Structure formats: C-alpha cells, structure tokens
Amino acid sequence: MVRKTKVEAERTRQQILDAARQVFHERGVSRTTLEQIAKAAGVTRGAVYWHFANKTELFFAMREQISLPLIDRIHSTLLAEDLADPLDGIEQTLAELFRNIQECHVVQQMFEIMFLRCEYVDDFAAVLEEINKPGFDFLRNVEIAYRRAETKGTLRSGLDPHAMALDSWSFVRGMFQHLLASQGKDGWSERIPTMIRVHIALRRA
Amino acid sequence: MVRKTKVEAERTRQQILDAARQVFHERGVSRTTLEQIAKAAGVTRGAVYWHFANKTELFFAMREQISLPLIDRIHSTLLAEDLADPLDGIEQTLAELFRNIQECHVVQQMFEIMFLRCEYVDDFAAVLEEINKPGFDFLRNVEIAYRRAETKGTLRSGLDPHAMALDSWSFVRGMFQHLLASQGKDGWSERIPTMIRVHIALRRA
DNA sequence: GTATATACAAACAAGAATGTATGTAAAATG
DNA sequence: CATTTTACATACATTCTTGTTTGTATATAC
Numbered sequence: 001m002v003r004k005t006k007v008e009a010e011r012t013r014q015q016i017l018d019a020a021r022q023v024f025h026e027r028g029v030s031r032t033t034l035e036q037i038a039k040a041a042g043v044t045r046g047a048v049y050w051h052f053a054n055k056t057e058l059f060f061a062m063r064e065q066i067s068l069p070l071i072d073r074i075h076s077t078l079l080a081e082d083l084a085d086p087l088d089g090i091e092q093t094l095a096e097l098f099r100n101i102q103e104c105h106v107v108q109q110m111f112e113i114m115f116l117r118c119e120y121v122d123d124f125a126a127v128l129e130e131i132n133k134p135g136f137d138f139l140r141n142v143e144i145a146y147r148r149a150e151t152k153g154t155l156r157s158g159l160d161p162h163a164m165a166l167d168s169w170s171f172v173r174g175m176f177q178h179l180l181a182s183q184g185k186d187g188w189s190e191r192i193p194t195m196i197r198v199h200i201a202l203r204r205a
Numbered sequence: 206m207v208r209k210t211k212v213e214a215e216r217t218r219q220q221i222l223d224a225a226r227q228v229f230h231e232r233g234v235s236r237t238t239l240e241q242i243a244k245a246a247g248v249t250r251g252a253v254y255w256h257f258a259n260k261t262e263l264f265f266a267m268r269e270q271i272s273l274p275l276i277d278r279i280h281s282t283l284l285a286e287d288l289a290d291p292l293d294g295i296e297q298t299l300a301e302l303f304r305n306i307q308e309c310h311v312v313q314q315m316f317e318i319m320f321l322r323c324e325y326v327d328d329f330a331a332v333l334e335e336i337n338k339p340g341f342d343f344l345r346n347v348e349i350a351y352r353r354a355e356t357k358g359t360l361r362s363g364l365d366p367h368a369m370a371l372d373s374w375s376f377v378r379g380m381f382q383h384l385l386a387s388q389g390k391d392g393w394s395e396r397i398p399t400m401i402r403v404h405i406a407l408r409r410a
Numbered sequence: 411g412t413a414t415a416t417a418c419a420a421a422c423a424a425g426a427a428t429g430t431a432t433g434t435a436a437a438a439t440g
Numbered sequence: 441c442a443t444t445t446t447a448c449a450t451a452c453a454t455t456c457t458t459g460t461t462t463g464t465a466t467a468t469a470c
Contacts, residue, residue, distance in 0.1 A: 028324030119233030174375030
C-alpha cells in the first residue's frame with residue numbers, strides 16, 4: 001500500500017471517527033470491536049491504532065467532535081441580549097435544541113450512543129461528569145433568564161426563578177429520554193414543540 | 206461436592222441473582238463475565254449455567270424480580286380512591302417513588318444499571334420497550350388524576366390535563382436522570398421533595 | 411537527491427470468555 | 441433400598457479481541 005499525504009491521512013482519521021459512530025450506534029460501545037470499526041471505515045486495525053491509542057480514546061474523540069460545537073450553539077441563543085420577553089428566549093432555545101437533534105442525523109446518533117448504548121464504568125465514568133457539566137451551565141443560564149423575566153414582569157408572580165430552572169432542566173432531560181428511548185416509534189418528535197410551549201406557558205404572567 | 210436440597214438450590218439461584226446485580230452495577234452489563242458473577246456468588250460457572258441459559262436471561266430475571274413489584278406499588282398509590290385533591294395524590298406518588306429509590310439500595314442499583322450501565326442493542330433492545338410500557342401506564346394514570354383535579358376545580362383553569370401529564374412525565378424522567386447521573390455527589394437527593402412540590406404547585410388553582 | 415519519518419497493512423502472540431461435555435455425590439422417587 | 445434425577449464442579453475446545461511487532465512504499469525534510 002502506498003503512503004498517504006497528510007490531508008489524506010486526516011481524511012482517513014475522519015472516516016474512522018464516522019465509522020466508529022455508526023458501529024457504536026449499531027452494536028453498542030462495549031460490543032463493538034476495533035476490527036468492525038476498521039472494516040466500516042475501509043481500513044485495517046493498523047490504521048485505527050495509528051490514529052488512536054485504543055477504543056476508549058477513539059470514543060472520547062468521537063464524542064468531543066460532535067458535542068463541543070453543539071454546546072456552544074446552545075448558550076449563545078439562550079442568553080441573547082435583551083429580548084422583549086426572556087421566556088421567549090428559553091422557549092426558542094429549547095425548540096432549537098430539539099430541532100438540532102431531530103434534524104442532524106449525526107447529533108442524534110451521538111446522543112443515542114450516550115444515553116442508550118454506553119456503559120458508564122471505569123474509563124467511561126469520567127464521561128458522565130462531562131455530560132453533567134454543560135447541564136449545570138444550562139441550569140445556571142436558564143435561571144438567569146427566568147430572573148430577567150421576573151424583573152420584566154413576564155414571569156408569573158410568586159414563582160422562584162431557581163426552582164423554575166430546576167423544573168425546566170428536569171423537563172428537558174426527560175424529553176431527551178423520551179425522544180431517544182421511543183426510537184421514533186410513537187409520535188414523540190411532533191409533540192415536542194407543543195410540549196415546550198405548554199411548559200413555558202405554565203409560568204407566564 | 207454435595208448435592209443441595211431444593212430449597213438450598215433456590216437460595217443459590219437467589220445468590221446468583223444478587224451477585225449479578227452487584228457485578229453488573231460495578232462493571233457494566235457487557236463487561237461482566239459469568240465467571241465474575243459466579244465468583245461473587247460463591248459458586249462456579251456451572252451453577253450459573255444450570256440456573257440460567259446465558260447472561261441475557263440472567264439479566265432479564267434480575268431485572269424483573271426487582272421492577273415488577275415496584276411498578277405494582279406505584280399504581281396503587283396514584284389512583285387511590287377519592288382524595289380531597291387528586292393533585293395531592295400525584296405529589297405523594299412521586300415523592301414515594303423517589304423515596305423508594307433512595308432508600309432501597311437494591312432498587313437504586315437496578316435503576317443505575319438500567320440507565321447507566323447497559324447497552325440497549327440486540328437482545329437488550331427489547332428491554333427498552335419494557336421500560337417504556339410502565340411509563341405509558343404512568344402517563345395515562347397521571348392524566349386521569351389531572352382530569353379528576355380539573356373536575357374538582359383544584360387544577361388551575363385553562364390547563365389541559367393531557368398536556369400536564371406529558372409535562373409531569375418528562376419531569377419525572379428527567380429527575381431520574383439527574384438523580385442517577387449525579388451519583389449522589391451534588392445535593393440532589395435532598396432537593397427532590399421540594400422540586401416535586403414546586404412542580405405540582407405550578408398547576409394548582 | 412538522499413535520509414528519514416510517516417501512514418498505514420499484515421502477521422503474530424496471548425489471554426479472555428463462552429458454551430458444552432463430563433463427572434459425581436447426594437436428594438428424590440418409587 | 442435401588443434407581444434416577446438433581447445440582448452443581450471441573451475440564452475442554454473454540455472463538456474473539458486485543459496489543460504489539462514487523463514490513464514497506466512513499467511523502468517530506470534537508
């Protein structure tokens with residue numbers, strides 16, 4: 001076989017990452033072998049071991065590549081500067097988040113791997129904390145948004161912004177679970193926008 | 206080695222089930238070997254293969270033994286006959302549900318296995334549907350409770366019982382995730398009763 | 411243009427893990 | 441009391457995976 005140029009090598013690296021996502025999604029992380037990934041990527045295990053030390057490192061690389069950009073996008077929308085009603089900002093952010101998942105096949109696969117096809121033990125236990133971290137950021141920012149709504153008087157009086165943020169966070173995480181666990185069998189996808197609207201409407205003045 | 210009596214055999218079967226839960230929880234389902242389970246149960250793989258055909262069957266047996274009784278308990282509380290305010294019934298049911306998880310070590314381990322240490326592929330994909338089913342039952346019953354509250358006038362007017370049930374379901378499922386994923390590190394456990402109260406208060410008249 | 415490092419493929423060695431087959435002593439059974 | 445199951449332990453064969461090692465053609469650096 002011929003030696004590849006640097007750009008070609010980078011492309012096979014990407015192919016391996018893509019193949020890993022596919023196979024992880026299909027067989028579960030623990031049960032996929034590097035051989036399967038290599039085959040799906042059209043290379044041999046040699047190439048995989050050249051680019052990644054082992055399966056764990058490959059998994060982490062695959063995950064970061066997809067989730068990091070996603071996280072950035074979310075926060076920029078949530079705290080957009082002075083909206084007329086911050087509650088609209090929250091509503092739109094949530095809607096956009098779920099739209100992202102439903103429309104982007106890659107993101108959806110990644111989430112399904114994270115929630116349904118990965119065992120968080122040993123090396124992977126660290127991933128859990130990395131998953132929780134953006135959650136905490138989200139929680140904090142949503143609370144800020146609710147607080148702004150309180151100031152502007154669009155939040156129904158008597159509602160505590162912190163408590164509302166906690167409730168919304170649970171709501172979001174639950175929706176995630178539903179959406180992923182239902183595997184698109186029930187009509188979950190279509191109900192989501194309505195559910196988000198109802199959830200926010202519950203706390204409008 | 207001596208042959209055991211029937212009751213003794215039943216006890217080793219139970220020991221294997223207990224050991225399986227422990228080891229599944231510690232190492233993740235895919236990564237635990239029957240050898241590890243056997244060792245933890247104080248027997249050999251021979252005993253495991255005698256009582257169960259393979260790891261999958263053992264997993265299913267372990268799961269059913271714990272989850273079935275739990276499901277029964279939930280529904281009986283949720284639709285308790287004519288409470289003054291059905292919303293109180295929902296609140297109490299949720300509180301009790303989470304208390305169950307926090308207090309019963311076995312239940313907690315089982316849920317952590319299901320949510321964080323199991324890959325839902327191939328044989329295990331069927332488990333997902335079994336998990337979803339009691340969820341649907343819960344959803345339906347909560348909706349009934351909300352409808353009763355509407356009739357009694359304790360549900361804030363203008364709120365749709367069905368939409369409220371969906372919101373509550375997401376809320377519960379999200380709390381599950383938080384509770385299990387946080388691994389008891391943050392002060393989640395203590396906040397839960399308050400969160401439940403807030404969630405229900407949002408929809409009181 | 412030569413030397414060297416690169417980007418893999420191919421071969422190798424070793425250790426699990428699984429399923430099955432065999433052995434066996436004691437409990438059931440009659 | 442003789443026979444037959446039962447409830448395992450032990451041994452075996454086979455298959456998978458993994459990690460490493462070796463080989464090599466060719467970009468790339470100088």
